[in-house]
Amino acid sequence: MSLVFRKAISLFRVMGTSYCASNRPPQATACNGSGMSKSNNVYKDAYNRCLRLLDETRSLPSEPELGTLLGVSRTTVRTILARMEETGLIAWNKRAKTVLREPRPDDFFPEEETDTLAEIIERSFMRRLLAGGAEAGMQINELELAREIGVGTTSVREFLIRFSRFGLIEKRRNSHWVLKGFTRAFALELTEIREMFELRSAAAFAALPQDSAVWADLDRLEDEHRQLASEIAKRFNEFSELDERLHRLIHRASHNRFIVDFYDVIAMIFHYHYQWNKAQERERNEVAIGEHLVYIEALKSRDLGKVDAACRKHLKSARQTLLTSIPESRSPQKS
Amino acid sequence: MSLVFRKAISLFRVMGTSYCASNRPPQATACNGSGMSKSNNVYKDAYNRCLRLLDETRSLPSEPELGTLLGVSRTTVRTILARMEETGLIAWNKRAKTVLREPRPDDFFPEEETDTLAEIIERSFMRRLLAGGAEAGMQINELELAREIGVGTTSVREFLIRFSRFGLIEKRRNSHWVLKGFTRAFALELTEIREMFELRSAAAFAALPQDSAVWADLDRLEDEHRQLASEIAKRFNEFSELDERLHRLIHRASHNRFIVDFYDVIAMIFHYHYQWNKAQERERNEVAIGEHLVYIEALKSRDLGKVDAACRKHLKSARQTLLTSIPESRSPQKS
DNA sequence: ATAATGTCTTTTATCGTGAAAAAACAGTTT
């Protein structure tokens, strides 16, 4: 029973997709097993973002300001500045941080090194889950997962705990995790809640006072939808980002943390779903944009009947899209 | 800002309620800081439960059978048997496990040693939260919490991650946790979802076929409610357990994992709420039992209108009870 | 042959440790 999932994992390793394997010189990777405590991805990511900032100005702002701009502490800012001085990008003397040259492509840290451990683990895990061969009822082995991904067990455990709220896995008391599977039942349960929550949020949205800031946000989103619709042929893959922004805006109107937080589950599922199911992507997104525009019009009209109808219609087709992408599961899980 | 919560923690330590402090000889506790990896609470708890089994029989069943009975592995069963032989409770030779004497009170391991680390941490944390002085916006310090409770940081981190789904705390990206507070807003958001979910579950329940096993469960619960009602004066504190069982039974009828799982949030809140707010406990529970009986009747009638009315009525008074027990917060949290 | 016991291996739970990153403190500069 657990064998199948184990097989999938082994297969995965052979494929060379593991974080610490292949397509990089082995001795050059950070994954050398020896007492590595914590990767400096926060620094590397902020450094890359700071490089992009360099293009625009002749000199950088103060350290605290840079900190808030990049979303990191001043300690990290100083590490970045030190490196930029070293590589001749800036001249740094106390408050003076003058830009000396434009950043080159090789100034950037490679993308893979800027990811959080949590992201790395999530990606690996989801790839296994969606790659097929992962059936409901299968056991999940923390140690094996950690070894395969090339990270410590603690990180994997924490990931699984966080991930458990998505309802796809479940823990057996002082024992292993059990995979519940990305099944039809899961999709139906997920969409049931989604519909309940979004219908309520949309009604709350429509009832918001005219001077609320959300109406401006909605107008902006409407514009972006129209632009995307006009260039749908080349930009159809930009829809998923727009989709999330619109739905999150609506959910926020509920003023209920449980509703807002639940959108994380939906976002996660749709994120991987978009990556995975590319069939008729353009057509699907085109339809969805149309539905969104109707939905937005309905919200702006503040007519609860219209809002309800537009919301129902869009959610129904979203559910349909999700359902058709799920292969029929063979083995029904036993309690 | 974070000072207040820190003060609360220090106070807590002075009170001597910390797991590793006072009312036990310091040198005898398991908390001696040196390389202790894992407590054997699973064994101790199963041992105690096994002792109670001893009263009823002249000899114990096979090892695998005992394992399923106690919910532990055979490894643990054998450790238990070994100890029971050592203390002269049984004679153990292969399949023969004859009971030699009745267990005495001092055969049992002390209660505190049978708790999970997660339970210990949760209790300490909730005590702080409800003890007052813990206001919204306060920082939560993993290291400090771990030190005060006398456990490792890893366990505290895992607890906080699990606990975060209750919506009372929130993580700042690569930084500390923030307390959102057990406020009026929290209670309202919680009960809003609860009402949505339970109304739907109750309707699903009433629509269940006559031959479903739930009807027998419901009859049993009705009996227990009547018994409790007749002895309410002395047994009023047993209501909370019954309450949870009834609501869980109803929620399960939704066949939706998100609805079922959400009851964990409600159960947690009500568990601590019951412990904390003892004002008019008898009266409140008496009223609730009455409402439950009406609710049960409505479900049995399978009349959706009646079900809806009974459910609404009970949930409304449950919300009221919760709300009155929350002290009005002074400082509104900033975004 | 089935189901138990006896033994060995693997996995989970928890800790201490150390580097990365944040935060606090102290001293400067405008």
Next chain:
DNA sequence: AAACTGTTTTTTCACGATAAAAGACATTAT
């Protein structure tokens, strides 16, 4: 004096290690 820079302390994050507990395998008894 307000805002910045320089320095030090704390806290978070992630790891390897180890005992408890689970699980697998081998052996024996009914």
